[in-house]
Amino acid sequence: MSPQALFGVSVLLSFVAWGLVLWQxxxxxxxxxxRDDAAHKILLLHCFRFxxxxxxLPGVVSSDLASAWAxxxxxxxxxxxxxxxxxxxxxxxxxxxxLVWIFNVWGSADLLxxxxxxxxxxLEPGQLGAGYFIVTVLVPLLLLTHGLLFRILWRGNAVAVTx
Numbered sequence: 001m002s003p004q005a006l007f008g009v010s011v012l013l014s015f016v017a018w019g020l021v022l023w024q025x026x027x028x029x030x031x032x033x034x035r036d037d038a039a040h041k042i043l044l045l046h047c048f049r050f051x052x053x054x055x056x057l058p059g060v061v062s063s064d065l066a067s068a069w070a071x072x073x074x075x076x077x078x079x080x081x082x083x084x085x086x087x088x089x090x091x092x093x094x095x096x097x098x099l100v101w102i103f104n105v106w107g108s109a110d111l112l113x114x115x116x117x118x119x120x121x122x123l124e125p126g127q128l129g130a131g132y133f134i135v136t137v138l139v140p141l142l143l144l145t146h147g148l149l150f151r152i153l154w155r156g157n158a159v160a161v162t163x
Contacts, residue, residue, distance in 0.1 A: 007125035007136070014140040022144055030148060035157040036091055039100050042149045043091070046084040046107060046142065052077025054131050065127040069117050076110035083107070101153060108146040111139055 001009075030038040054060045055070040083103035090096035114135075117123075125132055 003125045007132075010136040011140060014136055015144065018141045018144050022141075022148065027148060030152065035097075035152055035155065038152045039149060040088065040091060042145050042152075043084045043088045043100070043103070045145060046103070047081055047088070049077040049081035049084065049107070049142070051134060051138070054134065055128075059129075061129040061131045062127040065129075066121040066123065069114070069121045069123055072117060073110075073114045076106075076113065080107040080110055097153075100149070104146055104149050104153065108143065108150075111143050111146070114139070 030041065033041075052074045055065065055074040061070065080103065083099065083106055087096060087099035087103045090099055128135060
């Protein structure tokens with residue numbers, strides 16, 4: 001199987017596995033919580049988005065990794081981590097809810113842009129080095145939790161009724 005195919009299968013299976021974990025264990029719990037409490041937990045996870053800076057470290061990634069992909073991926077993730085931290089600090093305020101929306105739009109767009117840009121620049125999975133695991137293991141989890149956070153935000157501050 002080609003490296004591109006292995007990469008695609010890894011990303012796809014990570015979406016499936018994380019989707020099952022979130023559906024079975026995480027969403028039922030978050031769905032019982034207020035908007036602020038549920039958002040708090042997702043924001044905590046996204047505070048670790050600074051790990052995307054690894055895409056700029058020689059020895060972690062290949063020296064021929066396109067900077068046209070690595071720079072926006074790394075700094076987009078750093079921006080998402082800082083927005084998550086700021087949203088956490090202000091969460092229980094009206095401004096905090098707006099920050100959560102800004103974070104969620106920014107963070108989702110950053111991840112989707114990285115996939116798009118990777119195709120544009122001809123990203124080869126081997127160029128990612130150890131960063132391969134960021135893209136294949138963490139990014140699907142982060143993207144799925146952005147989806148959960150959109151659902152939580154659209155729900156408002158009401159707590160879902162459980163059966």
